[in-house]
Every structure is written in structure tokens, then in C-alpha cells.
Amino acid sequence: MPMTQTTPIIEFDHFTFQYYSQAEPTLVDINLKIYPGEKILIVGPSGSGKSTLGHCLNGLIPFYYKGSSQGSLKIKGKETKDLDIFQLSKIIGTVLQDSDGQFVGLTVGEDIAFAMENDCVQHDEMHERVARVAKMVGMDHLQTASPYELSGGQKQRTSLAGVLIDNVDVLLFDEPLANLDPATGKIAIEIIDDIHKELKKTVLIIEHRLEDVLHREVDRVIVINDGRILADMNAHELVCSDVLVKNGIREPLYVTAMKYAGITLKPEMKPGHIWSLDTGTCNEALRRWNRSVVPPAPLVAAPSILKIQNLNFSYDGVRPILHNIDFEVREGEMISIVGKNGAGKTTLSKIMCGFEKEDSGAVLYKGQNIAPKSIKERAEFIGVVMQNPNQMISKNLIFDEVALGLRLRGVEEKEITTRVEKVLEICGLAPFIEWPISALSYGQKKRVTIASILVLNPQILILDEPTAGQDYRHYTEIMEFLREINKTGITVILITHDMHLMLEYTPRAIVLSGGEMIADAAASVVLTDQHIIAEANLKETSLFHLAQLAGIPDGTQFVQNFIDYEREVGK
Amino acid sequence: MKAKLFSYNYEDTFVHRLSGFTKLICFLLLTFAVMFSYDIRVILGVLIFSAVLLKISKIRWSQIKLMVLYVLIFLVINALITFLFMPEQGVEIYGTRHPIVKLFGPYTLTQEQLFYQTTKFFKYSSVIPLGIIFLLTTNPTEFASSLNRVGVHYKAAYAFSLTLRYFPDIQRVYHDISQAQQARGLEMSGKAKIGERFKNSLMIVIPLIFSTLDRIEVITNAMDLRGFGKGKRRTWYTRAKMVQADFVAIAVSVVIFAITVLVSTFINHGRFYNPFI
Secondary structure, X not given: OOXXXXXXXXXXXXXXXXXXXXXXXXXXXXXXXXXXXXEEEEEOOOOOOHHHXXXXXXXXXXXXXXEEEEEEXXXXXXXXXXXXXXXXXXXXXXXXXXXXXXXXXXXXXXXXXXXHHHOOOOHHHHHHHHHHHHHHOOOHHHOXXXXXXXXXXXXXXXXXHHHHOOOOOEEEEEOOOOOOOHHHHHHHHHHHHHHHHHHOOEEEEEOOOHXXXXXXXXXXXXXXXXXXXXXXXXXXXXXXXXXXXXXXXXXXXXXXXXXXXXXOOOHHHOOOOOOOOOOOOOHHHXXXXXXXXXXXXXOXXXXXXXXXXXXXXXXXXXXXXXXXXXXXXXXXXXXXXXXXXXXXXXXXXXXXXXXXXXXXXXXXXXXXXXXXXXXXXXOOOEEEEOOOHHHOOOOOEHHHHHHHHHHHOOOOHHHHHHHHHHXXXXXXXXXXXXXXXXXXXXXXXXXXXXXXXXXXXXXXXXXXXXXXXXXXXXHHHXXXXXXXXXXXXXXXXXXXXXXXXXXXXXXXXXXXXXXXXXXXXXXXXXXXXXXXXXXXXXXXXXXXXXXXXXXXXXXXXXXXXXXXXXXXXXX | OOOOOOOOOOOOXXXXXXXXXXXXXXXXXXXXXXXXXXXXXXXXXXXXXXXXXHHHOOOOHXXXXXXXXXXXXXXXXXXXXXXXXXXXXXXXXXXXXXXXXXXXXXXXXXXXXXXXXXXXHHHXXXXXXXXXXXXXXXXXXXXXHHHHHOOOOHHHHHHHHHHHHHHHHHHHHHHHHHHHHHHOOOOOOOOOOHHHHHHHHHHHHHHHHHHHHHHHHHHHHHHHHOOOOOOOOOOOOOOOOOOHHHHHHHHHHHHHHHHHHHHHHHHHOOOEOOOOO
């Protein structure tokens, strides 16, 4: 906690920064003091300037990203202008968001040693220090393991060890949760917290997934948007204020539920974390709201559009990747396929599209076995959108990109124009028809890739992690768009581990684990069943905890009521 | 999954256990030896020796099939072109002329030319297994550290090793993109014309380049933030200590190299072995 006599370790004083490539400054008049030993969370939507703030601290600005700055930024009393990235890296250790991409070494030990190698530390000393730091983060038994053998949490531990080796004062985490599944994200937050408590380092976490970071305590939360600091308060005060909603940051789900129940949150209730929340004064209100939710009329069962029948698959004929998968998708459904990395989700989608061929079993489209159909033929009724739009886009202009599939099929240019224009209209891209794709945002690029598949008129759309790494606003934008598409009658299958997405958009989820299908159930069941949660690397939703706190015995029903209520309000 | 080109796999064999530096030195010595000599007996000796090493290092055929195929195609084309442009090269070298059969125009197949080209063919093909062994049994960072040790700047060495390391990943991404583009109707099979296929492959390569650039930015940032490139030198965590086996391996290579040179100087009196006199 800050004390008046200590001097700040980081001090922004009227600090403004502008990239040379931008017309406007990205950070405007930042004033912020951070004291030694504090744990600070910096939240803000994409483009708010929060990553730029991080880059100013660790020296990537101006070393890698160029721009001009005014005002002062002092770290340990020294102006950062007078320090280079190498000097800064000895004070501030940065853990980047992509735990695969930042793995420089080939083994855990080598990766931890990377900074020492660059400092010309001698061989024996290097091995001795690596062993010590590996032990600190609990990786001592895995020093010779390669990144491919590690879990997401172990990779995070390794990255952390790689910066701790320099005995830095400040640990900066740049979106540590972006690529992690819910269970691993939870572990990552616990690791960060444990290190903070043990080593008394100053910790800065830049993240937009607020609720996940608040799984453990933080001293202050700083909200940034449009390059300005909008709030600097503790978690309890923050969730009671309207700053989050106004700035496109998702508030914790239990907070939303309490608001639905008509409860006014007050800092005395300690609502910053689900574990500190005291619902004593509002249990009755929650129970009353829970009883009041009217379940929607059951849907009339639509005819089957896709049926996976006793499907088995293996790449090498020895190790089964998918074993006896069996489920049915009905026309106009929107479902999710979930499971941890390596559970077989992506393989399953590849088999549906014909990229891989099943060993036994069948994929039926409207009752017909599609085994004889080629990739190209299947694409006319099952479209697949890859996770990374950059992996799909091959043209400069939006029109050409969307028209590609039709041109390759030899459709007449006149018909192409009408079809492309219609699809761009649906996708909200009509105003950009003449634009180069490079001028679009990530979310818009994603739309272009979806449009380029929709133009072929598929009846089923499969999307691999459509919202990975997106902030709340972009997430909502993409998902609402998919919901619109779904309403036009197209069946949507989402491969995901985003729990919000499951709760809010897909009434039904198929859960895979180790190549087996372990559940085909409502999202509310999947997110409250301990066994499924553990198998699929998910996390229990905080709504379930809220139900427990309020003394509501059927937590699963409470979650279902939340979903139903939200859908009703959302209409 | 398709076998990956150039991918390093750890196996516990004699060859894998040797330090990267040793392997680099041995590779260079043996390569110089066969490059220097045009004596088919020496070349075949090295070829057999490297085939044995291939066996010892447990490299599977599926790992190297594609690479070997490309090299063979290259060698065959090379042989044809050599014959087309220099049909009398063998005669010039060996100083005799034993025609076998008159082909067409000025082209006559001679024993000398046949012998010369066979020698050359084996000479190149004996280098291939050596290269394969070195690539597939040396982990990329050790590779970089040994390059650095023989005098290559560490930045260049590291860049080279990162390229090797990401090669399997890039192949995977290429494969994914190719499938997604085929779903949109791209024809990559033999059904399309050559020109068409070339144009189509651009539709895979462009997205590949852009997604690779994203990855490069991440790894560059990660390396900068941990001080890569600040000094003129750096040390290496994985520099394996030289043990007895390493010295034995280097000694064997030196002996082979010496034999080649000695055979050339004292027996053949030149780089060529001449059976025609």
C-alpha cells in the first residue's frame, strides 16, 4: 500500500505520446504514480492506449515502435528518455500475451537463461541460476522439457521465470489471459499473485478481462480509454461505478446478475471479487428475481441438418484423436463445441469440411452421407472461418476477396457483383466496398472473412474461436453479427473456450475431452458441472457462486434463468 | 499428420549425443573430402559411411523422403544438362576415348563421360545424407551456438536457427491455409494448368507471409525485451561440453579427410582417379 513517505517507482507526469504513424496522440496527459510493492490492474478496451502505456514502460517505445513524447516518465527516479530498452529490461520485466510466441529457447531451461546468455554470463553460473529460478516458479522438474510438452500454465510459469532471472523490480504482464482457456487463466492469475506475495515485486497487469484478473486481490484498478486515465480506484468502488459500462469493459457476471435483480451495489458489500462479496442485505432480492424469471416456450424441434454418427479418427492409425463421436445439429441452431487444447475440436471441424477423412462412422448432411463429396463441394453447404483472418485474406480489395470463391467457381461477373454486394450489405461492409483490406480493423477483417464464406450460400457456418483476443465491444459486435446471420436461418457452430460466449449465445454445447464426447447439454449445465468443468479446462461461472451465496439451492437453474432473462432483455 | 521437412526430433543415439560443434566440424570435413576428390572409390566409401550414420541416428525414411526426392530430381536434371553441354568432358579429363554408342548429332556416349558423370552423381549424393544427419540430429540452438563458435556472428546464427525452428510451424500454417482456400474453390491438384496453379499458390503464400510477419513481430519483441543484441558477444546455455565421443568423431573425420587427400596426391596424382590408363 502506498505510504506518503515512499517515493513512487513509476511516475507519469503530464505524459503524452504520439506514434509517428498516427494523427492523434495515443496517450494524453497521463498522470500516474505507482509505488513499490503495489499490484495494479490496468483495464481498457482495444485501442484505449493501455498497451501503449506498457510499451512506454518497457522500452519497446521508442526502441521498436517510433513516436514522440512530451512530459515526463520516471522509473526509479530516472527519466526513461535517458534509458535504453536494455537498461529498462533490468528494472521492468515484461511477460507478453502470447506464451507460445515469446518462447525463445527450445527448452524451459534455455528459455529462462535467454537474458543471461545476452549478458554473457558464464555457462556454470547460468545453469545454477536457472535451477534456482525454475524452482521459484515450480518448474524445476521440467527444465529440459520443450514448449510442445508444456501446458498453458507451465508456459506462463516459464515466461515469468525468464524475467525473474534478472531480479527486476517491476513485473509487467501485457494481456496475460488473451490466449488462455478459462482454467489456465485462473491458474495464471494465481501464479502472478503468489509471486507478488512472495517476492514483494511491483506488479502491473494490463488486461481487459476484468473479472478473471479479480479472481485474486489487486490494490488499484486503473481504467484507460481514448488515451486518458478515467478512473483510479479499488475494485469494490470500480464495480459500483458506471465507468466499466460506459467504456466498453465487461463487468463481472455476478454484478450484472445483481443489477438485473434490482440491487444497487455499494462498496460496503465488497463486490470487487466474488469471494469478498457480502450478499447479506440482498439475498432476498436475488431469490425473488430468480423466482420471477419466466422460462421461454420450448422450441419446436427443427429437422436435422448435420448428424455426426459414431465418428472415429486418428492421424497415425494408432492414437485415436476422435472416438465414437455422435451428435446431431438441427436447422437454425447456434451451438458451441468446447474442450481444452488437443481435445479434438478443430479436427472434428476439419472432418466436417472434408479436410480430413474419418476412419469410420459418417457425417450426414440432411440425412445424406457426404463422404463422397470433395472439399470444394462441401464448401457449398458447410463454410469454415479460420481463427486468424490474416490466414485467409489473399486479395487487396474487399470486393475481390469476397468475390474470390465465386470467381473460382466460374460464376458470371454480373451475378458475382450482385451476390457480393448483397453479402457486404448483410455484413455491414457495404460502405467499404472499394476499400483496401489493410485499412480495416481486426474485427472488420473478421467480417470480410465471414462474408467471403457466406457468399457461397452455405447452410452451416463453422467458426474457430471467432472472438479470441477481442475486447468486449468487438466481441459483442462479432457475436451480434453472427446472431443476425443465425436468424436468417443459417446454422452456426462455434469452436470456443469463451465461457461468456457459451452463456450468452449458444443454448447448447458439445463438450469434447481426450477425443471423447463427454457432454451434449445446455450451457448452464456445462458451466456448473464440476466434472465437465475440470475435463474441459473451464471454470465455474461466478453466477453459480452467487446462487450459493444467496442460498439458492439449484445453482444450475439460476444460471439458466440468467441466460433466459438476458435473452428476453436483449430482444 | 504429414511428416515435417527439416524437423529436429530428439532420439537417444550416438549421433544425437554428439555436441553440435562436433557435428558441424565433422560435416565440414567430410563434405570437403568428397568435394575435393573425384575418386569414385573414396566417394563410395564416404557414401556407405554416411548411410551407416543415417541408420545409427534412427532417421526414418518418411522424414527425409521429400527432401531426397527433390535432390534426386535436381541431380538427374544436372546430369542431363552436363551431358548436353559438355558431352566430351570425360574424354578431356581422362585423355582417352572409348565410344559406347553414337546417339544423335554430335553426341556420342563414351565410357569416359559415363564414368565421369557417375562419379559426379555419387559425389553429390554422398553429401546429402551428411547434411540430413546434421540438420535432423542437431537442435536448432546448438546449431546456432556451433555456427557462432566457428566464427559466424551470433545474430546471423540465431536468425538461421529460428528459421529452422519455425519451419515445421510454417508448414503447418501453409497446410491450414491451403485447405481453407481449397474450400473456397481453389484447385491445387493436377486438374489445374501449370500457370493457373502458380497463380493459385499465390493465394496461399500471401496470407502465409502476413501471418508469419505477425509472429516475427512477437518473437522480435520478446527477444529485444530480454536484451538480445545488446553486446558484441553472447554465451550459450546449451553449449554441450566436449566429451571423449566428440574427439573420436572428429578424429575419424580427420582421418577420412586425410585419406582422401593422400589418395589424390600419392595414388592418383591429381583429383581424378583414372581407370582408363
